[in-house]
Amino acid sequence: MEQKFTGFKCKSCGRVMYPKHDRCLSCKGREFEEVGLGKEAKLVTYTKLYAIPEGIEMPPLILGIVEFSGGVRAMGQLTTDDPKTGMKLRPVWGKLRKMKDREIFGFKFEPVNKGLKGKSVNEVGG
């Protein structure tokens, strides 16, 4: 399922924000349009969480903050167990966790070079 990771662009000053605020963080404008934040983001920081919350199947839960090219950042789960600061990730739609028997879906981030996971470039290339 193709889904676009969107932010909220203030119609008055053009600042793009994520999450949505009722008033713009720069100019207090109240009208926004949804805009795509891009297909790739860079990993700013991350953690492997071993004390996991309810509804996460198996520790560790890998969480990170990513930054899109326009400078907007988002926090989310990472699908890789080998995160590196600065690596390129892309948003993918998927199940985040279960909460009180309800399945929660949202964006996670997966490495752009997902196909290479667990193999060196040489192995794949060779």
Add this chain to the structure above:
Amino acid sequence: MRDVAIIGCGMTKFGRSQGDLMDLLAEASLRAIDHAGADESDFDSVYVGNMMAGELVHQTAIASSLVDRINLVPAAAERVENGPASGASAVKNGFLAVASGAADLVLVAGGEKMTEADTDVITDLVSTMTHPTVEYVHGVTLPAMAAMLTRLYMERYGLSERHLAMIAVKNHANGMKNPYAHIQRLCTVEGAMSSGVIADPIRLYYACPISDGAAAVVLCSMEKAKEFTDKPVRIVGFGHATDVQTLQEREDPAVLKSVQIASQQAFRMAKLEPKDIDVVETHDAFEILEIVQSEDAGFFEKGKGHLAVEKGVTALDGELPINPSGGLKARGHPVGATGVAQIVELVWQLRGEAGERQVKDPKRAFACNFGGFGNNTVIHILERAW
């Protein structure tokens, strides 16, 4: 505004207690009232800092219950909730009530009863402070946020895990000298660094425990203080500021802007500078926070805070002792009590009543209480007034 004095304080031992929340609040309050010599006095207002009584002990409107327990009726009474800064927010409200002239004699108490709940339940409840749709549902917890901040510091400023361990060692050592501390056990750098990982790179020993406890202070106008004590402590400044809720949306996720702004406000009000402070209590729910807060409050240059522990600057006998009480790490962190307990410790320090952990002759003290993950900070500056 009138000058406001703290004339008495008290607290319960932090840790796992037999008593319930009201027992703890009543015990701390009566100790503060006795310390102030205000047993016969009529109080005008009572502020109770508490974060989760409704959720954890199934009791609401606890301030009404406290005035009933300790016979402060008909004093005005209310609970103040500001996450883990509920305690400092309660002190701030008490300060404003006296400063404005609306009240002459005020009791501020803070308390939380947490140890009867499972750790998972506590972690989840505390996590509900995070943004509901872009943080909480993704599984973000406070340890996870602290871990992401720690990693930023490691990669940007050369902070090493050893520094976090050294702060834990210092705070455990201070806690050993504090009969009210939850954890009274020394730890070593190696021991801390081999404890279990909760959120990489944060280990168990770089985080505070879950505690029960309560603390209380008695406030009145400086003029009236003479009737009670010859050692009043003046609240010379406070600051209170917020930042955007999510860590990722902050201008720089490695900067606690609410700490910067609230500290600047407090210093301006007190007409003081960081160099004028002799002793500090920070909100080290995670050891990384002692470093970041001490920098953003203005005590150390940004990115250099971790060097202070290395050089012993923040030790009990250092130039700027931080967390002589043991901090949240060793004194413990009953969330609603913490902000009040910080003030209690600093009042004891200023009055020379801190026993084995007494800092040498401090005149001015600084407290930083955190009501979220850096998005709500309450600062107080205290001064000896005799």
